[in-house]
Amino acid sequence: MYQILNVFKYFVALLLVGILIGLISLAVVSYRDSDAFLTFRNAYTVETFLTRLRNGDASNPKEHGRLYKVVQALRPELVGKLPKDEDIPYDYRYFSKEVVANFLQDSSASLKVLKEDPNILQVFAPEEKYIAKLLLLSGANDAIARxxxxxxxxxxxxxxxxxxxxxxxxxxxxxxxxxxxxxPALQTWDGLVIIDASGTLHIKDIRRLEYNFTEYDIDHSRQDYLNFLNIAKRAKLSIFQTHLLITGGAIDTSPTSDRRFRRRAIFQDQQHRVSVYDSFEEQPTLYELAETLKNNYGATEAVNLDMGPYGYCARYENGIRTKLYFAKGQGIRLSNILIFNYR
Structure with missing residues (x-):
């Protein structure tokens, strides 16, 4: 009986050792396939992928999955030393040489510059949570109607x-x-500011309006107009129309206008940041404003906001106004306000 018990203990011990070895092997495999493996001494890099591709070892989903993990954890050391253009297979040359380089551009430095610019009232990067709101005002006291x-x-x-x-x-x-x-009465302006249900602001060109991969020609097709506004109702979108300054990185306003005012605008850039610009003492034309936003800030989309006697703008914290940038004119009744709530 004692001998049988010893054999049983020996068998259990072997079984536990086997299970332990299996778990360790599984952990190693999982680790090597995880993003954490990318920090290992011999990290898998873009260079690794290209080398394996040239050697005929990367024409499979697993290696392409590893390349995707590199992109997910991308930093300069995960690129490696890329070969000359002619040594990179054509179908991977653009991604390896240009797209990866674009991904590595230091957006944090440009964000710091934006935040320190005296003409930028606020910049909202995608990783910085904000909630935009649109209000309808009514009456002499600018009461909130909606x-x-x-x-x-x-x-x-x-x-x-x-x-x-x-x-x-x-x-x-x-x-x-x-x-x-x-x-519901459309104006002639091509700029649409759309705030989605999460409070994220989007600048759209009414001539290239699309939602969920469907295009809507809302100022020519009645059905498109109705369909889009039905979507707005279901998705709880907030929308206002205004002058479009920049679309797709190109200036979209006439250089012939010579009217000069203090201007305020909202623009987006390639990093999908939303910035609020105020010209303060400068009084540019709309075209000059668009030039400034494009050349100085890399704006890809931009719209003009109302100014003059209606150009109210203020900053609040914990319900207390901390800065009044511009007060409304005497006797002016504001009809709408755009608000960015942030932390």
Whole structure:
């Protein structure tokens, strides 16, 4: 009996050792296939992939998956020493030499420059959570008729006039709040500012308007117009229409305009950052404003905001106004306000 017990103990010990070895092997394999492996001494790099590709060892999903993991954890040391263009297979040359280089551009440095620029009131990078809101105002006291000004958990806010106000003290052009169409009358301007249900702001060209890979010609096709506004209702979009300054990185306003004012604009860049610009003492034309945004800040999309006597703009923290950039004119009734709530 004692001998049988010893044999059983020996068998159990062998079994446990086998299980332990299996777990260690599994952990090693998982580690090598994880992003953590990319920090290992002999890290898999873009160079590694290209070398294996030339040797005929990378024409499979596993190696391409490793390349994708490199991109996910991308930093300069994970590129390696790339061969000359002629030594990189044609179908991988553009990605390896140009796209990877674009990915490695230090956007943090340009973000720091933006935040320190005196003409940039605020910049919102994709990783910095903000919630944009659009309000309809009414009456001499600018009471909120539609929309919500504040968001729980967001102590700071920057607010400003959005689109233009008509002679009837009402927002001009297409105007929608949380899916409710408050002004269906389109204007001639090509700029649309769209705020999605999460509070993220998007600048769109009405001539190239698309949603979920479907294009909508809302100022020519009645059906497209109705379909898009039905989408806005379902998706709880907020929208206003204004002058488009830049679209697709190209200036989209006429150089012939000679009207000079203090200007305010919202623009986006290649890093999908949203920035608010104020010209302050400068009084550019719309074209000069667009040139400044494109040449100085790399704007890819930009729209003009209402200024003059309607050009209200202020900053708040914990409900207290900390900065008034521009007060509305005497007797002016604001019709709308764009708000960025942030932390």
């Amino acid at each position: 929309g919500e000004r504040t968001v729980n958990g967001y102590a700071k806010r920057l607010e400003m006039t959005g689109t233009y106000t008509s002679a009837f003290d009402y927002p001009t052009g297409l105007f929608v709040i949380d899916g409710d169409v408050l002004n």
